[in-house]
Amino acid sequence: MPDVYAAITQAEPATLEKLGDAMEISAADEQHRAMVEAYLADLDLAAGARVLEVGCGTGAIARIIAAVAGEVVGVDPSPALLRRGRALSAALENVSFEEADGRALPHADTSFDAVVLHRVLCHAPEPERVFAEAVRVLRPGGRIAVFDGDYATITLANGPDDPLQTCVGAFAPEFVNDPWIARRLVALVAARGLEVLTFRSHGYVQIREPQYMLTIADRGADVLAASGRIGRELASALKGEARRRVAEQAFYGHIAYVSLTASRP
Numbered sequence: 001m002p003d004v005y006a007a008i009t010q011a012e013p014a015t016l017e018k019l020g021d022a023m024e025i026s027a028a029d030e031q032h033r034a035m036v037e038a039y040l041a042d043l044d045l046a047a048g049a050r051v052l053e054v055g056c057g058t059g060a061i062a063r064i065i066a067a068v069a070g071e072v073v074g075v076d077p078s079p080a081l082l083r084r085g086r087a088l089s090a091a092l093e094n095v096s097f098e099e100a101d102g103r104a105l106p107h108a109d110t111s112f113d114a115v116v117l118h119r120v121l122c123h124a125p126e127p128e129r130v131f132a133e134a135v136r137v138l139r140p141g142g143r144i145a146v147f148d149g150d151y152a153t154i155t156l157a158n159g160p161d162d163p164l165q166t167c168v169g170a171f172a173p174e175f176v177n178d179p180w181i182a183r184r185l186v187a188l189v190a191a192r193g194l195e196v197l198t199f200r201s202h203g204y205v206q207i208r209e210p211q212y213m214l215t216i217a218d219r220g221a222d223v224l225a226a227s228g229r230i231g232r233e234l235a236s237a238l239k240g241e242a243r244r245r246v247a248e249q250a251f252y253g254h255i256a257y258v259s260l261t262a263s264r265p
């Protein structure tokens with residue numbers, strides 16, 4: 001099963017509905033919001049700044065950016081996600097949306113003060129092309145922010161040989177098009193001649209109500225069963241074990257995200 005985001009225009013309506021829900025839930029999470037606010041502070045946007053968010057989905061991050069920018073334009077290849085984004089942003093005069101593929105943006109060269117790529121480069125096909133387009137539309141002196149998961153750091157383990165960790169190993173290659181992109185970001189930026197301003201690691205941990213981390217256990221267990229590596233019974237047992245740990249306050253799920261900001265000379 002390929003990363004559903006990498007072929008978003010072919011996704012079923014029910015899938016798009018669930019993905020949209022996940023984006024909204026995740027952006028509303030206090031820890032997630034704090035990470036966004038941290039890199040937005042690094043961008044140091046002027047009050048009237050014109051910002052492009054590439055791969056905006058339902059616009060959950062665009063609406064956070066809108067609080068500190070003059071204008072935010074969100075682009076995404078999915079008309080369904082954009083429809084939801086428009087409805088959710090109707091009260092915000094400085095947010096608008098356009099249907100576009102990040103690999104071929106419809107905007108003029110140097111037309112934005114800042115560009116944000118939030119959880120997009122790991123999912124979009126040809127991330128190098130998406131990044132090159134983001135740089136093209138950025139004005140000289142403008143800034144770019146990239147935020148992604150460092151998927152090799154995901155852990156659900158409480159100790160050595162923890163069976164729950166097998167779910168993690170099965171999850172990333174199936175749900176993330178390029179799980180290692182976080183480790184290549186600095187090289188990607190340097191190759192385009194930008195100057196790296198900040199590169200931060202953000203720890204994200206869930207223990208009591210691990211909504212997101214439980215989806216990793218579940219999705220990993222499903223991949224293991226669907227590929228025939230384990231049976232349905234063991235997949236159910238792994239999911240049950242994750243929930244037992246939640247009930248007994250023994251659950252630990254952690255991922256490191258990274259954020260990078262850079263300026264265009």
Ligand SMILES: C[S@@+](CC[C@H](N)C(=O)[O-])C[C@H]1O[C@@H](n2cnc3c(N)ncnc32)[C@H](O)[C@@H]1O
Nearest residue numbers: 005008023055056057060078101102118119124
């Ligand atoms: C994990 S979601 C992130 C959405 C939003 N940035 C957020 O964090 O709430 C990944 C997004 O990348 C978009 N995407 C996939 N392929 C893309 C491409 N070629 N160009 C631009 N966006 C793309 C998807 O439609 C989806 O909205």
